Amino acid sequence: MKIYKVGGAVRDRLLGIKVTDIDRVVVGATAEEMLARGYKPVGADFPVFLDPKNGDEYALARTERKSGRGYGGFVFHASPEVTLEEDLIRRDLTINAMAEDDDGNLTDPYHGQQDLEARILRHVSPAFAEDPLRVLRVARFAARYAHLGFTVAPDTLELMRQLSESGELEALTPERSWKEISRALMEDQPQVFIQVLRDCTALKTLMPEVDALFGVPQPEAHHPEIDTGVHTLSVLEQTALHKQPLTVRWACLLHDLGKGLTPVDKLPQHIAHEHTGLKLVKAVNERFKAPRDCQELALLVCQYHTHGHRALELKASTLLELLHNFDVYRRPQRFEEFVIACEMDARGRKGFEQRSYPQADYLRGAARVAREVAVAPLLEKGFKGPQLGEALKRERLNALKAYKEQHTL
Structure with a gap:
């Protein structure tokens, strides 16, 4: 029985990258031997065991053969006779098919180290x-x-x-x-x-909806990169450069899907692409069963990102409606992620990567002003029920009108 580190742990050590997860393969052992040594089986049908002392994972060396469609269509064979080389050959990439024993000796039958260097x-x-x-x-x-x-x-x-x-x-x-x-x-x-x-x-x-964006032109004045697919990749790049969360990255990937539906005779303009794209965003969300927060933000960013870009031009009433649609009073973080997504969209244009985006702080300020409108004075005046809601809406609108005037002086 011999134990080897395999896969990512070996690869990342050779690359000089911090190793976080260590996978191990056990050669020359049976499931019964692993159980006798105190290892706990992960599942009844898979030759993987956990070390009860630290939770580390140990897999018996095995071979696989295709038995059906998909990633699960395999039957495996684990036995003490399976060699390390036979186990490694079933892996995906040569850089993931290296093993290392406890003394640091490398086993590299498929030239993974050579491919690492190349x-x-x-x-x-x-x-x-x-x-x-x-x-x-x-x-x-x-x-x-x-x-x-x-x-x-x-x-x-x-x-x-x-x-x-x-x-x-x-x-x-x-x-x-x-x-x-x-x-x-x-x-x-x-x-x-x-x-x-x-x-x-x-x-x-x-994702045919994303693939369809490549080759679709946009107005060069606003999008010097012209190609919508190229723009989408650039926006995604900006989200990573600015360390944005998954919700923002997913929304940015899908925000312009409507442009793939623009009739050829209307190009390079994309009138109402924010609305035509919604059904496509919904389809992609459902196809991959994306988490609810990712789904919601992607739909909202698709529908309202042009509002974000035109924030300084929006009427106070439109601004209030936008804040209401995002439920900024109970879910301020979602609106913040929308603002960030709009900024990433703006920066994901050729030559605009370092350009300031004043709309972001303007929108944040508008949300703050609307949230600061107090309910207590309206209750003291006797408002309640639907009348209270209408009075609160009026006060928020007045606050936003004053905010807009202050920022247009």
């Missing part, structure tokens, strides 16, 4: 094409390590393309897809994730 993401074997989830995983690794110069090997990208066109991606469950997508969006260069998916045609299957 900054290449390369599949280990043709069996890569048996698991559609690997398309998303490789795109995520490309986003994670783009800052180090990593790119996807051409032959690996071709396998990803074959997988994308085989229909296998459609067998992925919403939960597994979302897990990869959400992790990828939180990487340092999430735009690379989307670009790699597009390069292998997976984006057309997974």
Whole structure:
């Protein structure tokens, strides 16, 4: 029985990156031996065990073969006869197919260290094409390590393309897809994730609404980058540069989907794209069963982001309606994330990356003014029920009118 560190722990140590999770593989042992040593099984049908002292995970060396569609369509075989090399060959990328023993000796049968040095993401074997989830995983690794110069090997990208066109991606469950997508969006260069998916045609299957944005022109005066797809990638890049949360990143990815529906004879103008895009945003939200906070913000940003950009021009009554639609009195954080998303959208234009965005502080100030209107004086005047609501609305409107006048002097 011999234990090895495998996968990300070995990869990141060789890259000089802090190791957070350590996966271990056990060669030459049976499930009965693991149980006898006090390890606790994770599940009845999978040869993975936890160390009761620290919760570390240990997996018996195993082989896999394809038995059906999707990422779950595999049968595995775990036994003491399975070698380390046989276990490693089932892994996705060569840089993830290295192992290290307790003395620091490296086992690298598929030249992962060489690919690390060459900054290449390369599949280990043709069996890569048996698991559609690997398309998303490789795109995520490309986003994670783009800052180090990593790119996807051409032959690996071709396998990803074959997988994308085989229909296998459609067998992925919403939960597994979302897990990869959400992790990828939180990487340092999430735009690379989307670009790699597009390069292998997976984006057309997974998010045809986003794929449709590429090649769609916008007015050059407002969008020097012109292409809506390029703009979307730039906005996503800004969200990462400014360390924004997942809710904002998801909303920014979907905010312009309506532009993909603009009739050709109306281009490059996109009249009412905020409203035509709502059904598309809803469809993508539901396809991946995105968390409720992500779904809500994506819909609101799609519908109101042009209001954000025109904030200084909005009438006080329109501003009050906007604040009401965001429920800023009970959910101030959601409005703050909307403001941030609008700023990321504005910065995601060629040449505008460092431009100030005064609309942000203006909107924050408007929300503060509306929230500061006190209810107590109205109660003292005898207002109650629907009359109280109307009186509160009038007071907030007057406060916003005064705020607007103050900022237009």
